[in-house]
Amino acid sequence: MALRVGVVGGGQLARMMIAPAVELGIELSVLAEQPDMSAHLAASAVGDYRDTDTVLAFARGVDVVTFDHEHVPQPVLHALVDAGIAVHPGPDALLYAQDKLRMRARLDELGMPQPxxxxxxxxxxxxxxxxxxxxxxxxxxxxxxxxxxxxxxxxxxxxxxxxxxxxxxxxxxxxxxxxxLVEFRRELSQQVARRPSGEVRAYPVVETVQRDGVCAEVIAPAPHVNDRLVATAAQVGVGIAEGVGVTGMLAVELFETTDDRILVNELAMRPHNSGHWSQDGAVTGQFEQHLRAVLDLPLGDASPRRPWSVMVNILGGPAEGAIEDCFAAVMAAHPDAKIHTYGKTPRPGRKVGHVNVVGDDLDDVAYDAHAAASFFEG
Incomplete structure (x- = not known):
């Protein structure tokens, strides 16, 4: 009998769980907010994730419930648990991704470095x-x-x-x-996967580049890091995952300060934009890893396949026509680039896809990733 995972939320993160689910023989079902959402290919239901009866009806057809976003209300989450449904991450962990004040207080209790x-x-x-x-x-x-x-x-x-x-x-x-207001040199992200039985895997710490508050680029692993920074970031990520009981993927967004501290900025308890590089750059991509984790299956190797990976978000998309109209030109000019699209209509500033490039030389990898993504700019 196939394992059945239900994803609440029909955005691009749910969409990118579809391929690894198919490869692993997992039946993936999605509760989408609208019928035309990114993950419509796996949408078995359309409804309001804030409505307890709607979510309960959806959840009764799967073995475990997980999420495309952290916005499901706590009463709905607890109703799932009370009904005996496996929920990963659970409501007690998700609370700290939903409420930044509670997050800050809990991180203080855990002794985590923060502003x-x-x-x-x-x-x-x-x-x-x-x-x-x-x-x-x-x-x-x-x-x-x-x-x-x-x-x-x-x-x-x-x-x-x-x-x-x-x-x-x-x-x-x-x-x-x-x-x-932290004086920081750059922003980093530490991803960790944790399964209910306690196994934890940490990914390499990565550098994220933000533009207008939106992640535009990720370099994996973060360049110009020393062993102390790498160890500190991993210890913080694992410590938070274990300290708040996260099950599934956790992204810890970090500041590297100008006085060489590492401070926690925010948390995301799901696959995250800073981990999209892993689809093509890691032995086990974050979407497969998330499915393994929530099903309490052994976690995969999180090591990079090549020395460098660069992910560039496609923001906005082409001014005219569909994003798919650019595929032939991109593929011809940059055959090493991997294109991932979200099934969204282009709109200024909107995340409509991303490009991954992996290789041995960071300058070459970064050039190819940016050049490939530029084909989609309006």
């Missing part, structure tokens, strides 16, 4: 933090932010007055997260 932070309820509290941290700070909404949304760099508390006003109108009240 100075505070929960603030009003303008006065925020201004006090700003004054104590050199006149600048980063303000975040605790829930719902991604790709630069829900994040502001502020010099005065008045710049977040609208967010405080929104909190005041919320029946449940709430607080904003404020963090010190």
């Amino acid at each position: 100075d932070w505070a929960a603030v309820s009003d303008v006065a509290g925020l201004q006090a933090f700003i004054d104590d941290h050199g006149g600048r700070a980063v303000v975040k909404t605790p829930r719902g932010g991604y790709d630069g949304k829900g994040v502001r760099v502020v010099r005065a508390a008045a710049e977040a007055e609208d967010w405080f006003a929104a909190l005041a109108e919320d029946a449940h009240g709430g607080q904003l997260l404020v963090e010190e």
